[in-house]
Amino acid sequence: MKISVIITLKKDVLDPQGKVIHQTLDGMGFNDVNEVRQGKYFEIDTTETDNDKAKAKVEEMCKKLLANLVIENYKIIDPK
Amino acid sequence: MKSTVITFPGSNCDRDMDVALKKFGFKNKMVWHADAELPKSDLVVLPGGFSYGDYLRCGSMASKSKIMQSVINFASSGGMVLGICNGFQILVETGLVPGVLLRNKYLEFICKNVFVKISDKKNKYFKNIENEVLEFHIAHNEGNYFCTNDQLKVIEDNNQIAINYCDRNGKIEDQFNPNGSIKNIAGIFNKEKNVLGMMPHPERMIDTSLSGEDGSLFFKNLINNLK
Numbered sequence: 001m002k003i004s005v006i007i008t009l010k011k012d013v014l015d016p017q018g019k020v021i022h023q024t025l026d027g028m029g030f031n032d033v034n035e036v037r038q039g040k041y042f043e044i045d046t047t048e049t050d051n052d053k054a055k056a057k058v059e060e061m062c063k064k065l066l067a068n069l070v071i072e073n074y075k076i077i078d079p080k
Numbered sequence: 081m082k083s084t085v086i087t088f089p090g091s092n093c094d095r096d097m098d099v100a101l102k103k104f105g106f107k108n109k110m111v112w113h114a115d116a117e118l119p120k121s122d123l124v125v126l127p128g129g130f131s132y133g134d135y136l137r138c139g140s141m142a143s144k145s146k147i148m149q150s151v152i153n154f155a156s157s158g159g160m161v162l163g164i165c166n167g168f169q170i171l172v173e174t175g176l177v178p179g180v181l182l183r184n185k186y187l188e189f190i191c192k193n194v195f196v197k198i199s200d201k202k203n204k205y206f207k208n209i210e211n212e213v214l215e216f217h218i219a220h221n222e223g224n225y226f227c228t229n230d231q232l233k234v235i236e237d238n239n240q241i242a243i244n245y246c247d248r249n250g251k252i253e254d255q256f257n258p259n260g261s262i263k264n265i266a267g268i269f270n271k272e273k274n275v276l277g278m279m280p281h282p283e284r285m286i287d288t289s290l291s292g293e294d295g296s297l298f299f300k301n302l303i304n305n306l307k
Contacts, residue, residue, distance in 0.1 A: 013226065014260065016187050065144065068137055068173070070180045071226065 001046055003058045004077040005066060008039040013071045042066060051079060081106050081306050084121040086151065088113040088142045093128035093164065093283065100283035101125070104299040113145040122306050123160045124151055126167030128219070128281060138181065138222045139169030148174060160204060160306065161275045165220055168267070168277035177270050177277045178235060179227035184220070185260025191219040193292070194258055196243040196266045196280055197250045203273035204305045205242065205298075213250045214243075214294040216280030218258065218266075223279040225261035225268070232262065242267035242276055 009015050015037050022036040044061070048054040055076055062074040083106040087094045094110065101108040101123075109119050113131075118124065132141035142148070148170075155161045155176050163171035171177045184190060195213050198206045227235065235241060244264040246252045257264045259279075267278025285295030 014182065014185065014224075016183055016185055016260075020187060065136070065140065068140070068180055070228065070231075071182065 001048060001051070001054050001079050003044045003046065003054055003079050005042040005044065005058060005062060006039060006075045006077065007042070007062075007067050007072050008075070009037055010071055010073055040066075054079070081122045081303050082120060083108045083123040083125060084119055085110050085125045085127055086113055086145075086147055087111065087127070088129065088131035088145060088166075088170075090131045090133055091127050091129035091166070093166075093281065096281075096283045097125050097127045097164070100286050100295065100299055103286060104296070105303050111147060113142065113147050116146050116150060118147065118150040118154055121154070121159070123162060123302070124154060126151070126161070126163040126170050128165030128167060131166055131170065134222075137169075137173065139166060139171075139173040142166075142170045143173035152176065155270070155275050158272065158274050162205070163275075163277040164281055164283070165218075165223075165279055168279055169222065171275065171277040176275045177268050178231045178240070179225055179268065181222050181279075182224040182226050182260075183222050184224050184258075189219075189221045190223070190258050192217070192258070194218050194266070194280060195246050195248050195250075195256070197246040197252060199241045199244055200239045200269070200273075202239070203242075203269060203276075205273075205276050205302060207301075207305050209297060209301050211294070211297065213246060213248065214282075214298065215248075215285065215292045216282055216294060217284040217291065218280050220259070220279055223259045223261065225259075225265040225279075227262060235268065238271050240269045240271065240273070241265055242269050243278060243280070
């Protein structure tokens with residue numbers, strides 16, 4: 001089963017990379033962008049077949065390694 | 081005095097630290113990250129570098145290394161643990177010191193000498209140092225110290241800020257902040273002040289023919305405080 005995770009920076013955390021991407025987009029003519037925030041995306045392929053159990057495991061992974069909860073939020077995407 | 085420097089895959093200041101510690105009288109041992117046991121030590125140092133290629137977040141992988149459980153236990157029982165640069169990033173990822181280190185504000189890798197003001201001397205790292213300001217070297221891409229407002233309050237209430245970026249006279253202002261760190265924070269303690277994480281490299285300031293000598297002051301003072 002493949003589970004996806006999206007990690008984003010929390011609202012108040014400065015994202016200089018997102019800012020530079022925004023500036024570059026602006027320079028390219030994409031002038032209607034309000035803000036860009038850069039994040040991370042993971043695809044985790046697990047042997048677990050039970051949906052809930054797999055999600056619980058991935059949540060533990062997020063808390064222990066994938067995200068730093070001081071600055072980041074994680075969102076687990078339901079496997080289809 | 082016995083010290084231990086941990087080498088992670090990607091550490092590159094471990095040997096400099098070894099040289100510095102030995103120069104000022106420590107009997108130093110190098111320990112590989114995959115070892116489980118820490119030798120008997122009065123000081124454990126997590127050196128600078130790019131452990132695990134800075135993958136995921138700087139220091140995040142190294143903080144889960146086998147040896148780190150022993151380092152955490154050592155720190156929790158009052159042992160002195162010093163993290164420099166990447167070592168500081170590893171410390172925040174273990175949670176031994178609060179906060180995180182973000183990408184530098186202006187997205188530049190910074191490599192230069194800086195001045196730092198010692199903001200707390202009631203600890204074994206800076207007690208008895210006469211200087212208020214030290215000149216150290218920094219070389220990092222992710223040294224922008226950040227913590228939540230709640231954490232900052234606790235940090236300030238407990239005087240956990242160790243050093244702040246400043247000018248040569250000790251003036252702490254925005255213009256002397258190289259990387260965007262909250263309150264110009266360059267180094268921070270845990271609550272008990274036996275764990276210190278800092279971005280500047282004192283081990284690069286121990287030889288007059290190469291650099292300044294404020295690192296020498298730091299190490300001489302440290303070994304005396306540990307005796």
